[in-house]
Amino acid sequence: MHKVRWGVLSTAKIARNHVIPAIQTSHYGEINAIASRHPAQAKQTAQELGIARGHESYEQLLADPNIDAIYNPLPNHLHVPWTLKALAAGKHVLVEKPVGLDQAQAQQLLNASRQYPKLKVMEAFMYRFHPQWQKVKDLLGSIGPVRNIQCEFSYNNREADNIRNQAAMGGGALMDIGCYGISLARFLFAAEPKRVLGHQQFMGFEVDTITNALMEFEQGSASFSCSTKTEGGQWVLVSGENGSVRLAIPFNPVADTPTQVVVRQNGSEHIIDIAPANHYRNMADQFCQAIINDSDVPTPLSDALANMQALDAIVASAQDGVWKSL
Structure with missing residues (x-):
């Protein structure tokens, strides 16, 4: 299989400084697009980081057919809502920690993920x-x-x-x-x-x-x-x-x-x-391998729920x- 093609949901600092550079040097993934609620910011960040496409909205990113997986570093209250939208769009998702606002949201995401058995979802505890x-x-x-x-x-x-x-x-x-x-x-x-x-x-x-x-x-x-x-x-x-x-x-x-x-x-x-x-790169590579091999992710959502x-x-x-x- 080709490298996993990633899209980044927002221009968050952790994405710009850590996760995007890690995936850009990974063995199994590549960053193909980034999105922002502010179109100019998406274009500028894409240009600065050498990313092919800067999408003008999160919805546009999720509709991109050239994206396999989404990295979701949005604020905590948006982790579950946008991860659910990404799954509905047929994308794998690596979502920043904590996975949601509370146990109920974590359970909601776990339940929803079972409707998409071919899609991988993991909480990004990189350490x-x-x-x-x-x-x-x-x-x-x-x-x-x-x-x-x-x-x-x-x-x-x-x-x-x-x-x-x-x-x-x-x-x-x-x-x-x-x-x-x-x-x-x-x-x-x-x-x-x-x-x-x-x-x-x-x-x-x-x-x-x-x-x-x-x-x-x-x-x-x-x-x-x-x-x-x-x-x-x-x-x-x-x-x-x-x-x-x-x-x-x-x-x-x-x-x-x-x-x-x-x-x-x-x-x-x-x-x-x-x-x-580079623990960010290791995390991304292991998540990509789970996608490529259709195997279990290293840390399942049940672990995120327990946390x-x-x-x-x-x-x-x-x-x-x-x-x-x-």
């Missing part, structure tokens, strides 16, 4: 496709059993009109970056949390600016803190009965640069160097001030 996490997975047997996972992810965004500060658009720290902490714990424990406890602060904004959460699993516990109003940073510590691993840039390391995994056992540390990799279930429970816990069982 899972970086080899540093494949190495951590390999190390779990030697440091485990894992009993505790801790992580922090933060940045500072005080622009009141930014979409990440708009409740109606699905903004807030938990939706934007806290979802990584949930996803990571589920990924490493290979299980779902039994119950969660959440705490949120708003600090004058209509969305949460700081969220802390504790998740109880059968095997152990996981906690995370996320913030959109503090100095930017991130780290993860995975602690087991026989050792621990720490990652300094767990979620968005700079593409095509080396990373490190710090392993601590018996009171001493050693560093494992991870070769340069949203935990996220909703954390919000409910923060509102009620009690543990919430899943």
